[in-house]
Amino acid sequence: MIALSDYLILSSIVFCIGLAGIFINRTNIIMLLMCVELILAAVNTNFIAFSYYGGDLAGQIFVFFILTVAAAEVAIGLAILTLMFRSRGSIDIDVTNTLKG
Amino acid sequence: MMITSRNTAKAALFLILTFFSAASLWLLLEAEFLAITLILIYVGAVMVLFMFVIKMLDTDQSTLRAQFTRYLPLGIFVSIIVIAQIVLVLNAGQFDIAMTGIPEKHDASYSNITAIAEQLYTLYVYPFELAAILLLIAIIAAITLVHRNESRSKKQNISEQINVQAKDRMRIVSIKPKSAKESK
Known part of the structure; x- marks a missing residue:
C-alpha cells in the first residue's frame, strides 16, 4: 500500500520539475504558464494526500478552489499573451522590458 | 520530459499526460470528483486553450532555443537542492508521517x-x-x-459624426454627356 510520504515525495519531485522548468524556459511565456500548472498539480496532489490520510474533506474543497483560480489565471494569462503578441510580434520575455525605469 | 521538450506543442501534450497520471493518483486517494474535474477542466478546456494559443502564435523556436543551455545548470541545481530539502524534512520524522496509518476504505455506498x-x-x-x-x-x-480596440466593431464615434464636413461625404463628379456616336 502506498504510504503518505510516497505521495509527498512524488509531489515534491513534480514540484521541482516545474521549478526547474521555470528556470530553464524563462524566455517563453507559454512554457512558464505550463510550468505553473505543473506546480499547481503537484500542490493539489499534496492537498489530496493529506486530506485522504488525515480523514478531513477540507483539503479536497481547497483543491476545488485552487482549480477554479488556476483556470481563471490561465484564461487571463493567455489573453494578455495574445495581446502582447499582437502588439509586439513576439512572446519573448526579453522584449517585455519596456517598463523598466 | 515536458520542460525539456523542443516543441511547445509537445510540451503541452506531455503536460496533458502528467495531468492524466495525477488524476489517476487522485482516484487512488478516493478523490473521484476532483480527478474527473481535473480531466474535464484541465485536459478538456485549459490545455485546449493552450494548444490554440500555441498554434495561433507561431513562435520562432530557434531564438528561444538559444537561451536553453544557459539556464540549464541553474535549473537543475535549484531543483536538486529543493528535492533534497523536502526529502530530508520528510524523513526527519517531525510530522509523524510514518505513524499515520492507512485509513480504512469506504464501502461501496x-x-x-x-x-x-x-x-x-x-x-x-x-x-x-x-x-x-x-x-x-x-x-x-x-x-x-x-x-479592446477592435477594428471591426460598430462603435459610434460621436465627435467625428458631428464634425463631419460635406466634402468628406459627397464627391462632385462632372460627367460629360456622351455623344450620340459613342452611345451606339
Missing part, C-alpha cells in the same frame, strides 16, 4: 461527490459564491482584453 457537496454548500458556501464571481470576472476580463 460512500459517495465522494455527495460528501464534497454537503461540505461545499453548507460550510463553504460563501467561498463557493466568491469563486463563481471570480470566474465571471475572469470571463469579462479576458473578453475585454482581447476585444
Whole structure:
C-alpha cells in the first residue's frame, strides 16, 4: 500500500520539475504558464494526500478552489499573451522590458 | 520530459499526460470528483486553450532555443537542492508521517461527490459564491482584453459624426454627356 510520504515525495519531485522548468524556459511565456500548472498539480496532489490520510474533506474543497483560480489565471494569462503578441510580434520575455525605469 | 521538450506543442501534450497520471493518483486517494474535474477542466478546456494559443502564435523556436543551455545548470541545481530539502524534512520524522496509518476504505455506498457537496454548500458556501464571481470576472476580463480596440466593431464615434464636413461625404463628379456616336 502506498504510504503518505510516497505521495509527498512524488509531489515534491513534480514540484521541482516545474521549478526547474521555470528556470530553464524563462524566455517563453507559454512554457512558464505550463510550468505553473505543473506546480499547481503537484500542490493539489499534496492537498489530496493529506486530506485522504488525515480523514478531513477540507483539503479536497481547497483543491476545488485552487482549480477554479488556476483556470481563471490561465484564461487571463493567455489573453494578455495574445495581446502582447499582437502588439509586439513576439512572446519573448526579453522584449517585455519596456517598463523598466 | 515536458520542460525539456523542443516543441511547445509537445510540451503541452506531455503536460496533458502528467495531468492524466495525477488524476489517476487522485482516484487512488478516493478523490473521484476532483480527478474527473481535473480531466474535464484541465485536459478538456485549459490545455485546449493552450494548444490554440500555441498554434495561433507561431513562435520562432530557434531564438528561444538559444537561451536553453544557459539556464540549464541553474535549473537543475535549484531543483536538486529543493528535492533534497523536502526529502530530508520528510524523513526527519517531525510530522509523524510514518505513524499515520492507512485509513480504512469506504464501502461501496460512500459517495465522494455527495460528501464534497454537503461540505461545499453548507460550510463553504460563501467561498463557493466568491469563486463563481471570480470566474465571471475572469470571463469579462479576458473578453475585454482581447476585444479592446477592435477594428471591426460598430462603435459610434460621436465627435467625428458631428464634425463631419460635406466634402468628406459627397464627391462632385462632372460627367460629360456622351455623344450620340459613342452611345451606339
